[in-house]
Amino acid sequence: MIRRLKHHEINFSKYNTCLANSSQQNFYARQEILDHLSPRWELLIYGDYEYVMPVPVVRKYFIQWAIMPLFCQQLGISGPKPNPEIELLFFKALKEKFRIVYYAFHHSNQILDLESKRNYSIPAGDYNQIRKLYYKGRKSAVKKAQHLCFKEVKLSQALPFIELNFKGLAKQKDKLKLKKYLHYLQNISLLRTVAALHEDKIIAAATLLITGDTVFLLSLMDSEEHRKHNASAFIIDMLLQQYSATHTFNFMGSVLPGVESFFKSFGSVCQPYSVLRYTKKELLLNLLLKR
Structure with missing residues:
Protein backbone atom coordinates (compact mmCIF):
# COMPACT_ATOMS: atom_id res chain seq x y z
CA MET A 1 0.00 0.00 0.00
CA LEU A 114 8.64 8.62 19.92
CA GLU A 115 11.08 11.17 21.23
CA SER A 116 9.72 14.68 20.78
CA LYS A 117 11.41 18.01 20.10
CA ARG A 118 9.99 21.49 20.50
CA ASN A 119 9.30 24.21 18.00
CA TYR A 120 7.80 27.60 18.83
CA SER A 121 5.48 29.79 16.80
CA ILE A 122 3.15 32.76 17.16
CA PRO A 123 -0.17 32.44 15.27
CA ALA A 124 -1.25 35.36 13.12
CA GLY A 125 -3.23 37.96 15.02
CA ASP A 126 -3.41 41.54 16.18
CA TYR A 127 0.03 42.83 17.15
CA ASN A 128 -1.21 44.68 20.23
CA GLN A 129 -2.80 41.50 21.56
CA ILE A 130 0.37 39.50 20.80
CA ARG A 131 2.51 42.07 22.60
CA LYS A 132 0.41 41.65 25.73
CA LEU A 133 1.71 38.05 25.90
CA TYR A 134 5.36 39.13 26.01
CA TYR A 135 7.08 38.33 29.30
CA LYS A 136 7.55 41.42 31.47
CA GLY A 137 11.32 41.42 30.97
CA ARG A 138 10.95 41.11 27.21
CA LYS A 139 8.60 44.10 27.06
CA SER A 140 11.16 46.12 28.97
CA ALA A 141 14.03 45.02 26.72
CA VAL A 142 12.12 45.96 23.56
CA LYS A 143 11.22 49.36 25.02
CA LYS A 144 14.87 50.09 25.84
CA ALA A 145 15.92 49.19 22.27
CA GLN A 146 13.85 51.82 20.49
CA HIS A 147 16.94 53.93 19.81
CA LEU A 148 18.05 51.32 17.26
CA CYS A 149 17.34 51.48 13.54
CA PHE A 150 15.53 48.56 11.88
CA LYS A 151 16.43 48.09 8.23
CA GLU A 152 16.13 45.58 5.41
CA VAL A 153 19.57 44.95 3.95
CA LYS A 154 21.07 42.97 1.12
CA LEU A 155 22.45 39.55 2.02
CA SER A 156 25.87 40.71 0.81
CA GLN A 157 25.78 43.57 3.34
CA ALA A 158 24.94 41.32 6.29
CA LEU A 159 26.96 38.25 5.36
CA PRO A 160 30.27 39.34 7.00
CA PHE A 161 28.36 39.97 10.24
CA ILE A 162 26.49 36.65 9.94
CA GLU A 163 29.68 34.67 9.34
CA LEU A 164 31.36 36.30 12.34
CA ASN A 165 28.48 35.93 14.82
CA PHE A 166 26.46 32.86 13.76
CA LYS A 167 26.49 30.22 16.52
CA GLY A 168 25.50 26.57 16.41
CA LEU A 169 27.61 25.39 13.47
CA ALA A 170 31.01 24.18 14.64
CA LYS A 171 32.22 22.72 11.34
CA GLN A 172 33.50 24.97 8.59
CA LYS A 173 31.78 22.85 5.93
CA ASP A 174 28.42 23.41 7.67
CA LYS A 175 29.00 27.16 7.69
CA LEU A 176 29.64 26.97 3.95
CA LYS A 177 26.39 25.04 3.54
CA LEU A 178 24.54 27.83 5.33
CA LYS A 179 26.12 30.43 3.08
CA LYS A 180 25.15 28.49 -0.06
CA TYR A 181 21.62 27.95 1.26
CA LEU A 182 21.14 31.65 1.94
CA HIS A 183 22.32 32.52 -1.56
CA TYR A 184 20.02 29.86 -3.01
CA LEU A 185 17.00 31.21 -1.13
CA GLN A 186 17.85 34.70 -2.29
CA ASN A 187 18.05 33.52 -5.90
CA ILE A 188 14.56 31.98 -5.73
CA SER A 189 13.14 35.10 -4.01
CA LEU A 190 12.33 33.47 -0.67
CA LEU A 191 14.91 35.20 1.51
CA ARG A 192 14.64 38.45 3.42
CA THR A 193 17.56 39.82 5.45
CA VAL A 194 17.03 42.44 8.13
CA ALA A 195 19.31 44.14 10.63
CA ALA A 196 19.37 46.34 13.70
CA LEU A 197 21.81 49.22 13.40
CA HIS A 198 23.43 51.39 16.05
CA GLU A 199 25.26 54.45 14.79
CA ASP A 200 25.02 53.02 11.24
CA LYS A 201 26.69 49.76 12.28
CA ILE A 202 24.99 46.34 12.15
CA ILE A 203 24.81 44.93 15.69
CA ALA A 204 22.20 42.20 15.01
CA ALA A 205 20.83 40.48 11.92
CA ALA A 206 18.17 37.96 10.94
CA THR A 207 17.49 35.91 7.85
CA LEU A 208 13.91 34.96 7.09
CA LEU A 209 12.06 32.59 4.78
CA ILE A 210 8.71 34.03 3.79
CA THR A 211 6.21 31.78 2.08
CA GLY A 212 2.43 31.62 2.01
CA ASP A 213 1.14 32.74 5.39
CA THR A 214 4.26 31.93 7.43
CA VAL A 215 7.50 33.70 8.30
CA PHE A 216 10.31 31.29 9.23
CA LEU A 217 13.20 32.60 11.32
CA LEU A 218 16.16 30.89 9.68
CA SER A 219 18.83 32.65 11.73
CA LEU A 220 19.14 35.40 14.31
CA MET A 221 22.42 36.65 15.72
CA ASP A 222 23.79 39.61 17.57
CA SER A 223 27.18 40.94 18.55
CA GLU A 224 28.51 40.04 22.00
CA GLU A 225 30.02 43.50 22.15
CA HIS A 226 26.61 45.17 21.76
CA ARG A 227 24.45 42.70 23.69
CA LYS A 228 23.32 45.46 26.08
CA HIS A 229 21.26 47.05 23.28
CA ASN A 230 18.79 44.10 23.15
CA ALA A 231 18.99 44.20 19.36
CA SER A 232 17.71 40.64 18.78
CA ALA A 233 14.55 41.32 20.77
CA PHE A 234 14.15 44.58 18.86
CA ILE A 235 14.31 42.74 15.51
CA ILE A 236 11.70 40.14 16.54
CA ASP A 237 9.36 42.84 17.79
CA MET A 238 9.70 44.83 14.57
CA LEU A 239 9.02 41.73 12.48
CA LEU A 240 5.91 40.93 14.50
CA GLN A 241 4.68 44.47 13.94
CA GLN A 242 5.12 43.96 10.19
CA TYR A 243 3.80 40.44 9.76
CA SER A 244 1.63 39.35 12.69
CA ALA A 245 -1.68 40.46 11.13
CA THR A 246 -1.27 38.14 8.15
CA HIS A 247 1.48 35.61 8.94
CA THR A 248 2.29 32.99 11.55
CA PHE A 249 5.78 33.61 12.94
CA ASN A 250 7.78 30.37 13.16
CA PHE A 251 10.89 30.48 15.36
CA MET A 252 12.02 27.06 14.05
CA GLY A 253 12.96 25.84 17.53
CA SER A 254 16.24 25.32 19.35
CA VAL A 255 17.81 22.74 21.65
CA LEU A 256 19.75 25.50 23.45
CA PRO A 257 17.96 26.44 26.72
CA GLY A 258 18.85 30.14 26.45
CA VAL A 259 17.54 30.41 22.91
CA GLU A 260 14.40 28.45 23.76
CA SER A 261 13.71 30.81 26.69
CA PHE A 262 14.17 33.78 24.36
CA PHE A 263 11.57 32.42 21.93
CA LYS A 264 9.12 31.67 24.75
CA SER A 265 9.48 35.20 26.12
CA PHE A 266 7.45 36.54 23.17
CA GLY A 267 4.46 34.46 24.25
CA SER A 268 5.02 31.85 21.54
CA VAL A 269 3.17 28.54 21.46
CA CYS A 270 5.07 25.26 21.76
CA GLN A 271 4.57 22.81 18.87
CA PRO A 272 6.08 19.40 19.75
CA TYR A 273 7.06 17.18 16.84
CA SER A 274 8.14 13.54 16.83
CA VAL A 275 11.59 12.35 15.82
CA LEU A 276 12.97 8.91 15.12
CA ARG A 277 16.69 8.50 15.73
CA TYR A 278 19.11 5.67 16.41
CA THR A 279 22.38 5.50 18.32
CA LYS A 280 25.54 4.21 16.63
CA LYS A 281 25.10 0.89 18.41
CA GLU A 282 21.50 0.60 17.20
CA LEU A 283 22.54 1.55 13.66
CA LEU A 284 25.16 -1.20 13.59
CA LEU A 285 22.61 -3.75 14.82
CA ASN A 286 20.05 -2.60 12.23
CA LEU A 287 22.67 -2.80 9.51
CA LEU A 288 23.46 -6.40 10.40
CA LEU A 289 19.76 -7.34 10.53
CA LYS A 290 19.00 -5.78 7.12
CA ARG A 291 21.74 -7.69 5.32
Whole structure:
Protein backbone atom coordinates (compact mmCIF):
# COMPACT_ATOMS: atom_id res chain seq x y z
CA MET A 1 0.00 0.00 0.00
CA ILE A 2 2.98 2.29 0.69
CA ARG A 3 5.42 2.48 -2.22
CA ARG A 4 9.01 3.68 -2.23
CA LEU A 5 10.19 5.79 -5.16
CA LYS A 6 13.75 6.75 -6.07
CA HIS A 7 14.26 10.41 -6.91
CA HIS A 8 14.12 9.86 -10.67
CA GLU A 9 10.88 7.88 -10.33
CA ILE A 10 8.91 10.67 -8.64
CA ASN A 11 6.08 12.33 -10.55
CA PHE A 12 6.81 15.85 -9.36
CA SER A 13 3.63 17.28 -10.82
CA LYS A 14 1.54 14.94 -8.65
CA TYR A 15 3.86 15.44 -5.67
CA ASN A 16 3.61 19.23 -5.83
CA THR A 17 -0.17 19.05 -6.25
CA CYS A 18 -0.42 16.88 -3.14
CA LEU A 19 1.67 19.37 -1.14
CA ALA A 20 -0.29 22.37 -2.42
CA ASN A 21 -3.58 20.77 -1.36
CA SER A 22 -2.32 19.32 1.92
CA SER A 23 -3.50 20.40 5.35
CA GLN A 24 0.11 20.49 6.59
CA GLN A 25 1.44 23.10 4.12
CA ASN A 26 4.95 21.96 5.01
CA PHE A 27 7.53 24.37 3.61
CA TYR A 28 10.40 21.96 4.26
CA ALA A 29 8.82 19.36 1.95
CA ARG A 30 8.83 21.63 -1.10
CA GLN A 31 10.64 20.16 -4.08
CA GLU A 32 12.96 23.12 -4.65
CA ILE A 33 14.04 23.11 -0.98
CA LEU A 34 14.69 19.37 -0.82
CA ASP A 35 16.46 19.36 -4.18
CA HIS A 36 18.95 21.84 -2.75
CA LEU A 37 19.38 20.38 0.74
CA SER A 38 19.26 16.68 -0.16
CA PRO A 39 19.52 16.12 -3.95
CA ARG A 40 19.04 12.34 -3.68
CA TRP A 41 15.88 12.46 -1.58
CA GLU A 42 13.36 9.67 -2.11
CA LEU A 43 9.63 9.37 -1.54
CA LEU A 44 7.07 7.13 0.11
CA ILE A 45 3.56 7.42 -1.35
CA TYR A 46 0.09 6.18 -0.49
CA GLY A 47 -2.30 5.53 -3.36
CA ASP A 48 -1.85 7.82 -6.36
CA TYR A 49 0.01 10.52 -4.41
CA GLU A 50 -2.93 10.93 -2.03
CA TYR A 51 -0.42 11.10 0.82
CA VAL A 52 3.33 11.59 0.47
CA MET A 53 6.37 11.39 2.74
CA PRO A 54 9.76 12.64 1.49
CA VAL A 55 12.85 10.90 2.87
CA PRO A 56 16.27 12.62 2.59
CA VAL A 57 19.07 10.14 2.00
CA VAL A 58 22.86 10.19 1.86
CA ARG A 59 25.36 7.54 0.83
CA LYS A 60 28.26 6.88 3.17
CA TYR A 61 30.60 3.91 3.30
CA PHE A 62 28.71 2.47 0.29
CA ILE A 63 25.51 2.38 2.35
CA GLN A 64 22.45 4.57 1.99
CA TRP A 65 21.15 6.27 5.15
CA ALA A 66 18.01 8.28 5.82
CA ILE A 67 18.92 11.47 7.66
CA MET A 68 17.51 14.99 7.89
CA PRO A 69 19.81 17.54 6.25
CA LEU A 70 20.90 20.74 7.93
CA PHE A 71 18.26 23.51 7.92
CA CYS A 72 15.39 21.04 7.41
CA GLN A 73 13.48 20.82 10.67
CA GLN A 74 10.40 18.70 9.90
CA LEU A 75 9.18 16.51 7.04
CA GLY A 76 6.78 13.64 7.69
CA ILE A 77 3.46 12.87 6.00
CA SER A 78 1.48 15.36 3.93
CA GLY A 79 -2.05 14.83 2.67
CA PRO A 80 -5.57 16.28 2.55
CA LYS A 81 -6.15 15.79 6.29
CA PRO A 82 -4.44 14.07 9.25
CA ASN A 83 -5.09 10.34 9.23
CA PRO A 84 -3.51 8.35 12.10
CA GLU A 85 -4.05 4.98 10.37
CA ILE A 86 -2.30 6.06 7.17
CA GLU A 87 0.43 7.82 9.16
CA LEU A 88 1.11 4.56 11.00
CA LEU A 89 1.50 2.77 7.66
CA PHE A 90 4.08 5.35 6.58
CA PHE A 91 5.93 5.01 9.89
CA LYS A 92 6.17 1.22 9.50
CA ALA A 93 7.26 1.57 5.87
CA LEU A 94 9.96 4.08 6.82
CA LYS A 95 11.47 1.66 9.33
CA GLU A 96 11.20 -1.31 6.96
CA LYS A 97 12.53 0.33 3.79
CA PHE A 98 15.29 2.65 5.08
CA ARG A 99 18.32 2.60 7.35
CA ILE A 100 17.44 5.55 9.56
CA VAL A 101 19.88 7.80 11.36
CA TYR A 102 17.49 10.64 12.14
CA TYR A 103 14.06 11.56 10.81
CA ALA A 104 11.71 14.31 12.02
CA PHE A 105 7.94 14.24 11.43
CA HIS A 106 5.65 17.22 10.91
CA HIS A 107 4.10 18.47 14.15
CA SER A 108 0.62 17.53 12.91
CA ASN A 109 1.57 13.87 12.36
CA GLN A 110 0.25 11.71 15.17
CA ILE A 111 3.23 9.39 15.60
CA LEU A 112 3.08 8.11 19.16
CA ASP A 113 5.75 6.77 21.53
CA LEU A 114 8.64 8.62 19.92
CA GLU A 115 11.08 11.17 21.23
CA SER A 116 9.72 14.68 20.78
CA LYS A 117 11.41 18.01 20.10
CA ARG A 118 9.99 21.49 20.50
CA ASN A 119 9.30 24.21 18.00
CA TYR A 120 7.80 27.60 18.83
CA SER A 121 5.48 29.79 16.80
CA ILE A 122 3.15 32.76 17.16
CA PRO A 123 -0.17 32.44 15.27
CA ALA A 124 -1.25 35.36 13.12
CA GLY A 125 -3.23 37.96 15.02
CA ASP A 126 -3.41 41.54 16.18
CA TYR A 127 0.03 42.83 17.15
CA ASN A 128 -1.21 44.68 20.23
CA GLN A 129 -2.80 41.50 21.56
CA ILE A 130 0.37 39.50 20.80
CA ARG A 131 2.51 42.07 22.60
CA LYS A 132 0.41 41.65 25.73
CA LEU A 133 1.71 38.05 25.90
CA TYR A 134 5.36 39.13 26.01
CA TYR A 135 7.08 38.33 29.30
CA LYS A 136 7.55 41.42 31.47
CA GLY A 137 11.32 41.42 30.97
CA ARG A 138 10.95 41.11 27.21
CA LYS A 139 8.60 44.10 27.06
CA SER A 140 11.16 46.12 28.97
CA ALA A 141 14.03 45.02 26.72
CA VAL A 142 12.12 45.96 23.56
CA LYS A 143 11.22 49.36 25.02
CA LYS A 144 14.87 50.09 25.84
CA ALA A 145 15.92 49.19 22.27
CA GLN A 146 13.85 51.82 20.49
CA HIS A 147 16.94 53.93 19.81
CA LEU A 148 18.05 51.32 17.26
CA CYS A 149 17.34 51.48 13.54
CA PHE A 150 15.53 48.56 11.88
CA LYS A 151 16.43 48.09 8.23
CA GLU A 152 16.13 45.58 5.41
CA VAL A 153 19.57 44.95 3.95
CA LYS A 154 21.07 42.97 1.12
CA LEU A 155 22.45 39.55 2.02
CA SER A 156 25.87 40.71 0.81
CA GLN A 157 25.78 43.57 3.34
CA ALA A 158 24.94 41.32 6.29
CA LEU A 159 26.96 38.25 5.36
CA PRO A 160 30.27 39.34 7.00
CA PHE A 161 28.36 39.97 10.24
CA ILE A 162 26.49 36.65 9.94
CA GLU A 163 29.68 34.67 9.34
CA LEU A 164 31.36 36.30 12.34
CA ASN A 165 28.48 35.93 14.82
CA PHE A 166 26.46 32.86 13.76
CA LYS A 167 26.49 30.22 16.52
CA GLY A 168 25.50 26.57 16.41
CA LEU A 169 27.61 25.39 13.47
CA ALA A 170 31.01 24.18 14.64
CA LYS A 171 32.22 22.72 11.34
CA GLN A 172 33.50 24.97 8.59
CA LYS A 173 31.78 22.85 5.93
CA ASP A 174 28.42 23.41 7.67
CA LYS A 175 29.00 27.16 7.69
CA LEU A 176 29.64 26.97 3.95
CA LYS A 177 26.39 25.04 3.54
CA LEU A 178 24.54 27.83 5.33
CA LYS A 179 26.12 30.43 3.08
CA LYS A 180 25.15 28.49 -0.06
CA TYR A 181 21.62 27.95 1.26
CA LEU A 182 21.14 31.65 1.94
CA HIS A 183 22.32 32.52 -1.56
CA TYR A 184 20.02 29.86 -3.01
CA LEU A 185 17.00 31.21 -1.13
CA GLN A 186 17.85 34.70 -2.29
CA ASN A 187 18.05 33.52 -5.90
CA ILE A 188 14.56 31.98 -5.73
CA SER A 189 13.14 35.10 -4.01
CA LEU A 190 12.33 33.47 -0.67
CA LEU A 191 14.91 35.20 1.51
CA ARG A 192 14.64 38.45 3.42
CA THR A 193 17.56 39.82 5.45
CA VAL A 194 17.03 42.44 8.13
CA ALA A 195 19.31 44.14 10.63
CA ALA A 196 19.37 46.34 13.70
CA LEU A 197 21.81 49.22 13.40
CA HIS A 198 23.43 51.39 16.05
CA GLU A 199 25.26 54.45 14.79
CA ASP A 200 25.02 53.02 11.24
CA LYS A 201 26.69 49.76 12.28
CA ILE A 202 24.99 46.34 12.15
CA ILE A 203 24.81 44.93 15.69
CA ALA A 204 22.20 42.20 15.01
CA ALA A 205 20.83 40.48 11.92
CA ALA A 206 18.17 37.96 10.94
CA THR A 207 17.49 35.91 7.85
CA LEU A 208 13.91 34.96 7.09
CA LEU A 209 12.06 32.59 4.78
CA ILE A 210 8.71 34.03 3.79
CA THR A 211 6.21 31.78 2.08
CA GLY A 212 2.43 31.62 2.01
CA ASP A 213 1.14 32.74 5.39
CA THR A 214 4.26 31.93 7.43
CA VAL A 215 7.50 33.70 8.30
CA PHE A 216 10.31 31.29 9.23
CA LEU A 217 13.20 32.60 11.32
CA LEU A 218 16.16 30.89 9.68
CA SER A 219 18.83 32.65 11.73
CA LEU A 220 19.14 35.40 14.31
CA MET A 221 22.42 36.65 15.72
CA ASP A 222 23.79 39.61 17.57
CA SER A 223 27.18 40.94 18.55
CA GLU A 224 28.51 40.04 22.00
CA GLU A 225 30.02 43.50 22.15
CA HIS A 226 26.61 45.17 21.76
CA ARG A 227 24.45 42.70 23.69
CA LYS A 228 23.32 45.46 26.08
CA HIS A 229 21.26 47.05 23.28
CA ASN A 230 18.79 44.10 23.15
CA ALA A 231 18.99 44.20 19.36
CA SER A 232 17.71 40.64 18.78
CA ALA A 233 14.55 41.32 20.77
CA PHE A 234 14.15 44.58 18.86
CA ILE A 235 14.31 42.74 15.51
CA ILE A 236 11.70 40.14 16.54
CA ASP A 237 9.36 42.84 17.79
CA MET A 238 9.70 44.83 14.57
CA LEU A 239 9.02 41.73 12.48
CA LEU A 240 5.91 40.93 14.50
CA GLN A 241 4.68 44.47 13.94
CA GLN A 242 5.12 43.96 10.19
CA TYR A 243 3.80 40.44 9.76
CA SER A 244 1.63 39.35 12.69
CA ALA A 245 -1.68 40.46 11.13
CA THR A 246 -1.27 38.14 8.15
CA HIS A 247 1.48 35.61 8.94
CA THR A 248 2.29 32.99 11.55
CA PHE A 249 5.78 33.61 12.94
CA ASN A 250 7.78 30.37 13.16
CA PHE A 251 10.89 30.48 15.36
CA MET A 252 12.02 27.06 14.05
CA GLY A 253 12.96 25.84 17.53
CA SER A 254 16.24 25.32 19.35
CA VAL A 255 17.81 22.74 21.65
CA LEU A 256 19.75 25.50 23.45
CA PRO A 257 17.96 26.44 26.72
CA GLY A 258 18.85 30.14 26.45
CA VAL A 259 17.54 30.41 22.91
CA GLU A 260 14.40 28.45 23.76
CA SER A 261 13.71 30.81 26.69
CA PHE A 262 14.17 33.78 24.36
CA PHE A 263 11.57 32.42 21.93
CA LYS A 264 9.12 31.67 24.75
CA SER A 265 9.48 35.20 26.12
CA PHE A 266 7.45 36.54 23.17
CA GLY A 267 4.46 34.46 24.25
CA SER A 268 5.02 31.85 21.54
CA VAL A 269 3.17 28.54 21.46
CA CYS A 270 5.07 25.26 21.76
CA GLN A 271 4.57 22.81 18.87
CA PRO A 272 6.08 19.40 19.75
CA TYR A 273 7.06 17.18 16.84
CA SER A 274 8.14 13.54 16.83
CA VAL A 275 11.59 12.35 15.82
CA LEU A 276 12.97 8.91 15.12
CA ARG A 277 16.69 8.50 15.73
CA TYR A 278 19.11 5.67 16.41
CA THR A 279 22.38 5.50 18.32
CA LYS A 280 25.54 4.21 16.63
CA LYS A 281 25.10 0.89 18.41
CA GLU A 282 21.50 0.60 17.20
CA LEU A 283 22.54 1.55 13.66
CA LEU A 284 25.16 -1.20 13.59
CA LEU A 285 22.61 -3.75 14.82
CA ASN A 286 20.05 -2.60 12.23
CA LEU A 287 22.67 -2.80 9.51
CA LEU A 288 23.46 -6.40 10.40
CA LEU A 289 19.76 -7.34 10.53
CA LYS A 290 19.00 -5.78 7.12
CA ARG A 291 21.74 -7.69 5.32
